[in-house]
Amino acid sequence: MALAVAVQLAYPKALAYFIDNAGKGREAAWYGTFFLAALAVLVLQGFAATLRYYLFQSTGYMIVTSIRRQVYAALLRQPVAFFDQHHVGELTSRLAADAEELHDALSMGLSIALRCLIIVAGAAAMLLAISPALCLVLLCYTPLSMLLSAWSGKRLKARARAIQHGQAEAGKVAHEYLANARLVRAFGQYRRAQQHYEAATASALQTAIASTRLFGAVRGVSSFLTYFALLLTLGYGAHLINQGTLSIGELTAFIIYAAMATESAGMVNDFWSDWMRTVGATERLFEMIDSAPPPEPEAGGAALAGQFAFDCVSFRYPERPQHLALDKVDFRVSAGQKIALVGPSGAGKSTIASMLLGFYEPEAGRVLFDGRPCPAHAARAGIAIVEQEPALFAGSIHDNIAFALPGRSASRDEVAAAARLANAHGFISAFPHGYNTEVGERGVQLSGGQKQRLTIARALLRNPAILILDEATSALDAASETQVQAALERLMEGRTTIIIAHRFSTIVKADRILVMQDGRIVQQGRHEELIRDRSGLYFDLMQHQLNSGSGLTFGQSMREAHTLSECQT
Numbered sequence: 001m002a003l004a005v006a007v008q009l010a011y012p013k014a015l016a017y018f019i020d021n022a023g024k025g026r027e028a029a030w031y032g033t034f035f036l037a038a039l040a041v042l043v044l045q046g047f048a049a050t051l052r053y054y055l056f057q058s059t060g061y062m063i064v065t066s067i068r069r070q071v072y073a074a075l076l077r078q079p080v081a082f083f084d085q086h087h088v089g090e091l092t093s094r095l096a097a098d099a100e101e102l103h104d105a106l107s108m109g110l111s112i113a114l115r116c117l118i119i120v121a122g123a124a125a126m127l128l129a130i131s132p133a134l135c136l137v138l139l140c141y142t143p144l145s146m147l148l149s150a151w152s153g154k155r156l157k158a159r160a161r162a163i164q165h166g167q168a169e170a171g172k173v174a175h176e177y178l179a180n181a182r183l184v185r186a187f188g189q190y191r192r193a194q195q196h197y198e199a200a201t202a203s204a205l206q207t208a209i210a211s212t213r214l215f216g217a218v219r220g221v222s223s224f225l226t227y228f229a230l231l232l233t234l235g236y237g238a239h240l241i242n243q244g245t246l247s248i249g250e251l252t253a254f255i256i257y258a259a260m261a262t263e264s265a266g267m268v269n270d271f272w273s274d275w276m277r278t279v280g281a282t283e284r285l286f287e288m289i290d291s292a293p294p295p296e297p298e299a300g301g302a303a304l305a306g307q308f309a310f311d312c313v314s315f316r317y318p319e320r321p322q323h324l325a326l327d328k329v330d331f332r333v334s335a336g337q338k339i340a341l342v343g344p345s346g347a348g349k350s351t352i353a354s355m356l357l358g359f360y361e362p363e364a365g366r367v368l369f370d371g372r373p374c375p376a377h378a379a380r381a382g383i384a385i386v387e388q389e390p391a392l393f394a395g396s397i398h399d400n401i402a403f404a405l406p407g408r409s410a411s412r413d414e415v416a417a418a419a420r421l422a423n424a425h426g427f428i429s430a431f432p433h434g435y436n437t438e439v440g441e442r443g444v445q446l447s448g449g450q451k452q453r454l455t456i457a458r459a460l461l462r463n464p465a466i467l468i469l470d471e472a473t474s475a476l477d478a479a480s481e482t483q484v485q486a487a488l489e490r491l492m493e494g495r496t497t498i499i500i501a502h503r504f505s506t507i508v509k510a511d512r513i514l515v516m517q518d519g520r521i522v523q524q525g526r527h528e529e530l531i532r533d534r535s536g537l538y539f540d541l542m543q544h545q546l547n548s549g550s551g552l553t554f555g556q557s558m559r560e561a562h563t564l565s566e567c568q569t
């Protein structure tokens with residue numbers, strides 16, 4: 001940069017030298033030498049400019065990639081409650097658009113601004129050397145220009161923040177509808193999705209236009225000031241030539257230096273506005289990095305024996321502080337026990353699972369593992385969860401099952417062994433690419449039963465002491481159901497299991513049933529004990545389940561209705 005700028009600064013001086021000498025009848029050799037010297041300097045400048053561009057751009061890319069990685073890592077470290085408050089679409093938009101904004105400012109913007117600053121300094125020195133008197137004219141211009149940039153910078157920064165926020169909001173909406181593209185198609189909601197996105201982008205667009213208006217006005221005023229200063233210089237310069245204190249070549253050089261200095265100062269000014277905009281736009285990124293908790297230690301720690309307890313645990317979700325999601329929940333589970341959690345919707349069953357996984361901190365009470373408190377990350381190493389809606393990544397079947405093991409990659413044999421136990425090996429082998437078959441985003445290329453068996457295989461590979469099972473409510477066809485049930489039985493063997501149970505058969509087989517209502521455990525015991533209390537919630541729930549047959553296949557309903565009526569009598 002310094003080299004390119006030095007050459008640029010030498011041009012007007014060389015031009016003045018040429019103008020003042022060319023008129024003096026020089027020989028051809030003088031012109032030849034001048035031309036060759038100028039050519040060499042031009043080549044040097046071209047080389048320097050190429051190098052400058054490469055260094056700034058590539059450094060910009062490296063910095064932005066590094067910031068993106070830091071933001072992503074910070075997002076992954078955020079507590080689960082953070083994701084209750086922030087939409088994934090918003091976060092991905094920040095990761096992409098906000099970071100990109102930074103790249104533009106850091107690469108070309110910073111390069112141009114630094115170059116211009118050096119030019120301003122160099123040109124100022126040359127101007128002073130040529131004519132200090134003429135410099136006085138330019139002196140009036142500088143403070144005005146600085147005032148303008150300070151005034152506009154603050155405003156542009158605030159607007160940039162609003163624009164990025166608007167874009168993140170629009171990102172949310174786009175993510176929502178694109179992630180549910182099938183639902184949008186199925187319900188013919190294309191127009192609504194379109195309108196919603198248009199409305200979400202409208203605020204960012206309006207702020208961007210207002211910001212552009214301000215930016216344009218600032219540029220216009222700044223450009224006027226620059227050229228007005230130049231005009232004054234020209235007039236006063238002509239006066240000095242008439243007095244004989246300045247040559248024509250010197251005035252030419254002075255004007256070029258003045259143009260260089262004022263144009264460069266204008267560009268520094270523009271950069272400052274851009275920089276303020278960028279700072280506004282990217283503030284959230286750095287807040288995210290700064291607010292992230294330190295990384296958790298790699299999974300590991302003492303192996304769990306499988307015993308755990310909720311010791312008078314109370315909890316509220318940060319988003320709903322007025323509502324107690326768990327109210328003095330107190331129970332103990334011995335190693336190897338199967339516990340069924342039942343209760344109406346919103347009773348707090350999933351919240352129990354989240355607390356066990358250490359996703360949230362209790363407001364009061366403790367969650368104990370093997371009789372003592374255990375850091376969440378260490379406890380999680382001994383827990384596996386099979387969710388109601390099978391969660392899969394858009395990768396191969398192998399990768400989805402191997403996801404169970406952090407810190408090491410599972411071998412083909414290990415994955416196949418888990419898949420065999422989960423009744424999944426058969427259908428996987430029938431695919432042309434076997435374990436390398438891509439499952440599509442969230443597993444769209446697989447059936448419901450296949451997805452469930454993959455998540456069971458994943459949990460089996462993890463080999464946890466404690467298993468959390470969120471039983472699927474959607475009924476599969478009888479053949480698929482039998483295979484999934486058999487896989488689950490195998491998975492539960494010898495492990496402490498807590499099941500958010502919806503199926504009658506699961507509930508009656510449990511070693512203990514915890515009946516929940518409004519965040520409290522209102523009844524607990526085995527099925528035969530609980531069903532005797534006709535005024536209890538459990539009896540109600542069972543009756544309701546029997547009448548609606550929810551979560552049961554037809555065959556099961558009939559069998560289980562029979563079992564229940566036997567119990568009732």
Ligand SMILES: Nc1ncnc2c1ncn2[C@@H]1O[C@H](COP(=O)(O)OP(=O)(O)OP(=O)(O)O)[C@@H](O)[C@H]1O
Binds near residue numbers: 084319350
């Ligand atoms: N992330 C959250 N933020 C705020 N409130 C929540 C959150 N998750 C759940 N809740 C609230 O906490 C209460 C308990 O919810 P929870 O999901 O544990 O119920 P549940 O018994 O699992 O219900 P379901 O059987 O319908 O899944 C409900 O009132 C629910 O609205």
